[in-house]
Amino acid sequence: MTSDTGAQTPAVGDDTTSATFDLVVRGKQTLTTAGIVAREIGIRDGRVVAIEPLGSGLSGSEVIELADDQVMIPGLVDTHVHVNEPGRTEWEGFDSATRAAAAGGVTTLIDMPLNSIPPTVDVDALAAKRAAAQGKTHIDVGFWGGAIPGNENDLRGLHDAGVFGFKCFLLHSGVDEFPHLTADEMEADMAKLAEFDSLMIVHAEDSRAIDEAPSADGDEYTRFLASRPRGAENLAIAEVIERARWTGVRAHVLHLSSSDALPMLATAKRDGVKITVETCPHYLTLLAEEVPNGATAFKCCPPIREAANRELLWEGLLDGTIDCIVSDHSPTTAELKDPEGGDFGIAWGGVASLQLGLSLIWSEAKKRDIGLPQVLEWMASRPADLAGLPTKGRIALGCDADFAIFEPESAQIVDVHRLHHKNPVSPYDGRALAGVVTGTWVRGQRVDFTTPKGRMLRRGDV
Numbered sequence: 001m002t003s004d005t006g007a008q009t010p011a012v013g014d015d016t017t018s019a020t021f022d023l024v025v026r027g028k029q030t031l032t033t034a035g036i037v038a039r040e041i042g043i044r045d046g047r048v049v050a051i052e053p054l055g056s057g058l059s060g061s062e063v064i065e066l067a068d069d070q071v072m073i074p075g076l077v078d079t080h081v082h083v084n085e086p087g088r089t090e091w092e093g094f095d096s097a098t099r100a101a102a103a104g105g106v107t108t109l110i111d112m113p114l115n116s117i118p119p120t121v122d123v124d125a126l127a128a129k130r131a132a133a134q135g136k137t138h139i140d141v142g143f144w145g146g147a148i149p150g151n152e153n154d155l156r157g158l159h160d161a162g163v164f165g166f167k168c169f170l171l172h173s174g175v176d177e178f179p180h181l182t183a184d185e186m187e188a189d190m191a192k193l194a195e196f197d198s199l200m201i202v203h204a205e206d207s208r209a210i211d212e213a214p215s216a217d218g219d220e221y222t223r224f225l226a227s228r229p230r231g232a233e234n235l236a237i238a239e240v241i242e243r244a245r246w247t248g249v250r251a252h253v254l255h256l257s258s259s260d261a262l263p264m265l266a267t268a269k270r271d272g273v274k275i276t277v278e279t280c281p282h283y284l285t286l287l288a289e290e291v292p293n294g295a296t297a298f299k300c301c302p303p304i305r306e307a308a309n310r311e312l313l314w315e316g317l318l319d320g321t322i323d324c325i326v327s328d329h330s331p332t333t334a335e336l337k338d339p340e341g342g343d344f345g346i347a348w349g350g351v352a353s354l355q356l357g358l359s360l361i362w363s364e365a366k367k368r369d370i371g372l373p374q375v376l377e378w379m380a381s382r383p384a385d386l387a388g389l390p391t392k393g394r395i396a397l398g399c400d401a402d403f404a405i406f407e408p409e410s411a412q413i414v415d416v417h418r419l420h421h422k423n424p425v426s427p428y429d430g431r432a433l434a435g436v437v438t439g440t441w442v443r444g445q446r447v448d449f450t451t452p453k454g455r456m457l458r459r460g461d462v
Contacts, residue, residue, distance in 0.1 A: 019042065019050065019058075019059075020059050020060060020061065021042040021043055021044050021049070021050065021058060021059070021060040021061070022043055022044050022045070022060060022061055022062070022444055023042075023043040023060050023061070023062045023063075023064070023401070023441075023444050024040060024041065024042055024043070024058045024059065024060035024062070024063045024064070025040070025041040025043070025063075025064045025066065025072055025403070026039075026040045026041075026054060026058075026063065026064065026065050026066065027039065027054070027065070027066030027070065027071070027072050028054060028066065028068055029066065029068075029070065029071040029072070030066075030071070030072045030395065031071055031072060031073045031074060031372065031373060031376055031395060032051060032394075032395045032396065033394055033395070033396050035373050036071065036372065036373060038053065038054035038055075039051055039052065039053065039054055039072075040052045040053070040054055040055075040056050040057075040058045041058075041072065041395065041401075042058045042060065043060075043401040043444040044444075045444075046400060046401055046443030046444045046445075047391075047398060047399065047400060047401055047443075047444075048395060048396065048397055048398065048399050048400075048401050049397065049398075050397075051395075051396070051397060064405075066405065069407055069408075069409055069410070070405050070406070070407055070438070071372065071405070071406045071407075071408060072395065072403055072404075072405060072406075073105065073372070073376055073380075073395075073403060073404050073405075073406045074376060074380045074381070074393055074394050074395045074402065074403055074404075075105060075106065075107025075108065075139075075380065075392070075393070075402030075403055075404055075440065075441075075442065076104070076105050076106040076107065076108075076357065076358060076376075076379045076380050076383075076393075076404075077106070077107070077108045077109075077110075077379070077380055077381075077383040077384040077387065077389065077392050077393045078101065078106045078108070078109045078110070078326050078327050078329070078354065078357070078379075078383065079109070079110040079164075079278075079324075079326050079383045079386055079387050080110070080112065080254065080255070080278065080280070080326040080327060080328045080329070081097065081101070081109045081110065081111055081112065081326075081327060081328075081329045081354060082111070082112045082114070082115045082328075082329060082330045082331070082350070083097045083109075083111045083112075083116065083133075083141075084115045084116050084331070085116055085129075085132045085133070086116055086117060086128060086129070086132040087115075087116045087117025087118070088115055088116060088117065089132075090333055090422070091115065091331055091332045091333060091336075091422070091423070092329075092331045092352075092421065092422050092423070093136070093422060094132065094133045094136040094137050094141070095136045095137075095138070095452070096420055096421060096422040097109070097329070097354060097421075097422075098136070098137045098138040098139045098141065098452070098454060099138050099420040099447075099449050100354045100355040100419060100420035100421050101138075101139050101354050101355070102138050102139050102440045102442075102447040102449065103355045103419075103420050103437065103440070103449075104354060104355040104356060104357055104358055104359070104437055105358050105404035105406060105437040105440055106139060106354065106357070106440075107139050107140065107392070107400075107402035107403070107404070107440060107441075107442050108139060108140045108141075108142070108384070108389065108392050108393070108402065108457070109139065109140075109141055109142075109354075110141075110142045110143065110144055110164055110387055111129070111133075111141060111142070111143050111144065112144055112167060113143070113144050113145055113146035113163075113166075113167055113178070114146060114167070114173055114175055114177075114178035115174075115175060115178075115330070116129060116132075117177060118177070119146050119148075119175075119177055119178045120143055120144065120145055120146050120158070120163070121145065121146040121147075121148055121151045121154060121158075121178070122151060122154040122157070122158065123154065123157045123158060123161050126143060126145070126158060126161055126162075126163065129143055130143070130456055133456060134456075135452060136452055137452050137454030137455070137456065138442075138447050138449065138452050138453065138454050139440075139442050139447065139454045140392075140400075140402075140442060140443075140454045140455050140456075140457050141454060141455075141456055141457065142162075142163075142164050142387065142389075142456070142457035142458070142459070142461075143162075143163050143164065143456075144163055144164055144165055144166065144167050144201065145158035145159070145163035145165070145166045145167070146166060146167055146168070146178060147166040147167065147168040147181060147186070147189045147200065148168070148178060148179050148180075148181065149179055149181060149185060152188065152189055152192060155189065155192055155193065155198070156192070156196060159193075159196055159198050159459070161458075162457075162458025162459045162460070163459060164199070164387045164388065164459050165193075165198055165199030165200065165201055165250075165252070165387075166189070166193060166198060166199070166200055166201065167201045167202070167203070167254075168180070168181045168186055168189065168200065168201075168202055168203070169181065169202075169203040170182075170183065170186065170202065170203065170204055170205060170206060170207060170236045170239070171203075171205050171206065171207035171210055171232075171236075172207065173203070174301075174348075174349065180207065183239045183243065186200070186202070186239075186240075186243060187243040187246065187247060190243055190244065190247040190249040190251065191247045191249070193249050193250075194247050194248050194249040194250075197250070198249075198250070199249075199250045199251070199252060199386075200244075200249055200250070200251050200252070201251075201252040201254055202236075202240050202251065202252065202253060202254060203254050203255070204233060204236035204237045204239075204240050204253050204254065205228065205232040205233055205236050205301070205302055206231075206232045206233075206235035206236040206239075209229060209231050209232035209235055210227070210228065210232050213226060213227045213228065213229050213232070214226045214227055215227060215345065216228075216344050216345040217343065217344075217345035217346075218343060218344065218345065219293045219294040219341070219342040219343060219344065220293050220344075221288065221291040221292070221293055221295070221298070221344065222288075223344065224299065224303060224344035224345070225288055225303050225304075225305070227344075227345075228301055228302050228303045230257075230258040230260050230261075230305070230309075231260075232302075233256075233257060233258035233260075233261055233302055234258055234260050234261050234264075237253055237256075237258075237261045237264065237265065238264060240253060240275070241264060241265070241268045241273055241275060244268075244273050244274060244275055245268070245271070245273045248274070249274065250274045250275075250276075251273075251274065251275045251276075252275070252276045252277070252278070252386065253265070253275065253276070253277045253278070254278060254328070255278060255279065255280050255283070255300075255302065255328045256277050256278065256279045256283070256313070256316075256322060257279070257283050257302035257303065257304070257305055257309075257313075258302065258305070258309070259305075259308075259309045259312030259313055259316065262312065262313075262315075262316045262321050262322075265277055265316075265321050266319070266321045269320075269321065276323045276324075276386060277316075277321060277322045277323050278322065278323060278324050278325065278326050278383075278386075279313055279316075279317070279322050279325060280325065280326060280327060280328045280351075280353075281325065281327065281353050281356070281357050281360040281361055282298075282300060282304055282328075282351045282353065282427070283304060283305070283310065283313055284310060284313060284314060284317075284325065284360075284361060284364055285310075285360050285361070285363070285364050286298065286304045286310075286427060287304070287306065287307050287310060288303070288304055288305050288306045288307075289306060289307060291304060291427075293342070294341075294342025295342070295427070296337045296338055296339065296342055296343070296344060296347035297337060297351075297425050297426060297427040297429075298351070298427040299337070299344055299347050299348070299349045299350075300328070300330065300349050300350055300351045301349040301350075314364075314368060317378060318370075323378075323382050323386065324378050324379070324382040324383045324386060325357070325361055325378045325379050326357075326379075326383055327353050327354050327357050328350075328351065329350075329351075329352055329353055329354035330349070330350025330351065330352070331350060331352040331421055331422065331423055331425065332348040332350060332423065332425070333423050333425075334423055334424070334425050336348040337425055351426070351427060352421050352423070352425055352426045353426065353428065354421065355419050355420055355421060356414065356419075356426070356428055356433065357379065358375070358379060358406070358435060358437065359412065359433040359434060359435040359436070359437075360428070360433060361375055361378070361379065362375055362408060362433075362434055362435040363433045363434040363435065366434055372406075372408060380392075380393035380394065381393040381394045388459060388460070389457070389461065391461075400442075400443050401441060401443055401444035402441065402442050402443065403440075403441050404437050404439065404440045404441070405437070405438045405439045405440075406435060406436070406437055406438070407435065407436045407437075407438060408434065408435050409434075410434075410435065410436040411432060411433065411434055411435075411436070412432075412433050412435075412436050413430065413431070413432055413433075414426065414428045414429055414430060414431045414432075414433060415429070415430075416428075416429040420449075442454060443455075
């Protein structure tokens, strides 16, 4: 167990217990890098500058006294969010997405480069994305770039402009303006990214395996599941591993759904391949056996799989093969989910869960005797590490004062019409969940859901 003074975070000046802070948070349950401990946290100029035992008497212009059933947790970092603005803002925009994130304890998100128009595949498109977000973000927001056929000469410019890495697909992305790469094209781009130590993040499903699979048309979930077989993921992940091994690039497998891939990923890590892996709440909480026919709110790609597969994904988290849990919040309008026809073949594939991730994972973690510190490692510090944000995702000296107040023993019933997501579509509607976020702070300022106070992040920000 490490101390909670944040020895590896940026240095800060000395502070004594007699200093006055902008904000002091006192609680018997504070989740620092030392675990859940009784602490007083002193915050000045948006940073954590003092961590002292409870009862030390830190004074501040504002003081928050936590109730015994409340935990001060680090703000979550969600590195897989589709905001869709500009171009498809009716699906989700920066205002609604960042309000939803804050309501769920997320204080930093990294936006995906596709589903907006234009996609973030060159510097001009990145500028358009930032202009669209200006003045609308209630939390801090960064951006991934995109790697598509023909934009290899744009990658370094996007990197220098501050994107956190590059996303590619190995099959049709779902939108024509973001075409996929072949494995050879991905390798060529990986070699370029390795030159400046960037990160390639990959939607890993093999297009040929999908093309040869049965049709997804109709309202039967079993048909849709057969249309996105585990083998498609397994083949594509094998390609990512080997191309990463050959080029030396840092690579990241997005939204792992197939537990079959875990052994080869574990082996690649042991071999020194620079590869990381994420999975998502829907793969850890939902079961293919329980998806009703026609319930297209459950459709996502890769798909929600069977109960045995889900349990193996949890094992992969616990043994370190899977590094982190992020939302893959991929919303759309209700109409594009084909609620009347319930046809999995034509409905948009994506699960909306940005506001619910922590409670979803905590609900399942409790059943498995997994503690809150482990959950927050998967959902806060490790995603921050993935994005290269050392001052995010942890309560430690020198870090941004991004935190939430969480009541782990409280409960909620999901009502999609009361979520901050722009469209009331979610497979979790009516689901009982453990844990409630009662407040979120970004750099020491409480999110009030009316005045956007978030900032836009660039790679290398500390």
